[in-house]
Amino acid sequence: RWKPFIQNRVENIQQLVEPSQWRHCPTNSNPADILSRGSTIKRLRSDSLWWNGPSWLTDEDSWPKDIDTAKPEEYDVEYCVTEERRSIQVLVELVENIKLNPERYEHFDRLLRITAFCKRFGKNCRMPKPDRLVGCVTPLEIQDAENYWIREAQHESFSTEIYQLSNGRQIAANSRLQQFDPFLDENGILRIGGRLQNSDLPEHTKHPILLPDKHPTTTAIIRRCHLRQLHGGCEFTLATLRQRYWILKGRREVKRVIHACPSCKRIESRPFVAKMALLPSDRTRITRPFENTGLDIAGPFFTRQGKKVNKNYICLFTCMSTRAVHLEVVSEMTAPRLLQALRRFIARRGKPHILQSDNFKSFKQLDKDLSQLVSTEMIDNIARELTSHRIQWNFITERAPWMGGYWERLIRSMKTSLKKVLQNSMLEDEEFRTITSEVEARMNSRPLTYNPDNPNDLEVLTPYHFLTGTHYTDIAEVTKDEDE
Numbered sequence: 001r002w003k004p005f006i007q008n009r010v011e012n013i014q015q016l017v018e019p020s021q022w023r024h025c026p027t028n029s030n031p032a033d034i035l036s037r038g039s040t041i042k043r044l045r046s047d048s049l050w051w052n053g054p055s056w057l058t059d060e061d062s063w064p065k066d067i068d069t070a071k072p073e074e075y076d077v078e079y080c081v082t083e084e085r086r087s088i089q090v091l092v093e094l095v096e097n098i099k100l101n102p103e104r105y106e107h108f109d110r111l112l113r114i115t116a117f118c119k120r121f122g123k124n125c126r127m128p129k130p131d132r133l134v135g136c137v138t139p140l141e142i143q144d145a146e147n148y149w150i151r152e153a154q155h156e157s158f159s160t161e162i163y164q165l166s167n168g169r170q171i172a173a174n175s176r177l178q179q180f181d182p183f184l185d186e187n188g189i190l191r192i193g194g195r196l197q198n199s200d201l202p203e204h205t206k207h208p209i210l211l212p213d214k215h216p217t218t219t220a221i222i223r224r225c226h227l228r229q230l231h232g233g234c235e236f237t238l239a240t241l242r243q244r245y246w247i248l249k250g251r252r253e254v255k256r257v258i259h260a261c262p263s264c265k266r267i268e269s270r271p272f273v274a275k276m277a278l279l280p281s282d283r284t285r286i287t288r289p290f291e292n293t294g295l296d297i298a299g300p301f302f303t304r305q306g307k308k309v310n311k312n313y314i315c316l317f318t319c320m321s322t323r324a325v326h327l328e329v330v331s332e333m334t335a336p337r338l339l340q341a342l343r344r345f346i347a348r349r350g351k352p353h354i355l356q357s358d359n360f361k362s363f364k365q366l367d368k369d370l371s372q373l374v375s376t377e378m379i380d381n382i383a384r385e386l387t388s389h390r391i392q393w394n395f396i397t398e399r400a401p402w403m404g405g406y407w408e409r410l411i412r413s414m415k416t417s418l419k420k421v422l423q424n425s426m427l428e429d430e431e432f433r434t435i436t437s438e439v440e441a442r443m444n445s446r447p448l449t450y451n452p453d454n455p456n457d458l459e460v461l462t463p464y465h466f467l468t469g470t471h472y473t474d475i476a477e478v479t480k481d482e483d484e
Helices: 004-016 032-037 041-045 048-052 072-082 108-125 139-157 159-166 216-228 234-241 250-259 262-268 335-349 361-371 381-389 401-422 429-444 463-468
Strands: 209-211 245-247 292-305 308-319 325-330 354-357 392-395
Touching (some): 108 139, 108 216, 139 159, 139 209, 139 216, 209 216, 216 234, 216 245, 216 250, 245 250, 250 262, 292 401, 292 429, 308 335, 308 401, 308 429, 325 335, 325 401, 325 429
Parallel strands (some): 209 245, 292 354, 354 392
Antiparallel strands (some): 308 325
């Protein structure tokens, strides 16, 4: 049925004008159709139908003969029957959406260029050909493309907060953005608020852009910054990012991106570390100090005797169980000199049952000399003791230095102490032996257990407790006044 307004007008027309005076005007002769269907100005100027009406209008005999005298109600019913159509309601919303996946692009700048060209294409389609943009994209278009992807990331992660702020409301108290006092700028981008509005700092420093964590756009921005900083570390990359952006859980996200960087992974990757085997029984049995001993040699160390410069080496003996250390200075890395160092060690610390070392040539030659002592005429007391009790000399596997790690770590500690004490000075032979003995004492006084925080606990355990039964005590320096 017609609406009341139209129905009332039709009834008024029928009351004022006789229906017998009505005639039907065909569509091709109706000037009103020109307005409803549209026409150019040039065509309208020369259109006689618009200016004069149909040609048969002046001749009454040429008027159409069919007369429609139906009442409004009948016309409504007939119209509804003949023109019955199915209506569909469609909700149309204008959405700016570019079908691009940021995860498919390794470089964020390339994604921005493609986005800028897509947006330019959409603008050129609505512009005349002479006014269309051509050539390389401009910095303004790149910035517009970056703003687009930032808005997309924020709408996907912070849609509720953006809706509340756009309607002039405060964000919820339980929102994770509540602490940042966010606001929407003129580009619709969510930024951090704060109290620095009157500061002279740049706008992007006073109010950095908020970016969500675990989002492809955020990952792409972090990767671009990491590459621009020449594969900088976590803190360097994060500090650079925070000049413009504030990423939620930023340190974790930066570490994740850097860990996945192929170049950084290839350079900084470490070889696979195998699971450590069980400690050998020689290092876990309860024995006296130096019963099972490891041996290594370090040097050279230069000393002076008058104007002559001598070359010295240090033999390090370490107990496998108590981790005690004994240092011996030798002048040469030869089997006779190492044998003399071994004799001095046995004289002070006792005979070891097992002696273990690496595959140094002098050690192998010394082991050969010890095995030949039975057939020689040597009547030295130490030689007779070695031959009668037999010291078992073991060598670690060749090209496996980690098997001697328990003495290699002590070699490092010894060298560090000597380097810090001696620096670039050159001592005399006697002074060097004295310093070596003091370094030995300091190494034997190192703690083997955790230092207690409670003063009522026992003192920390050191190798000196196994050697002397007490801790190491320095000799007090005696001044000239006290000596007198």
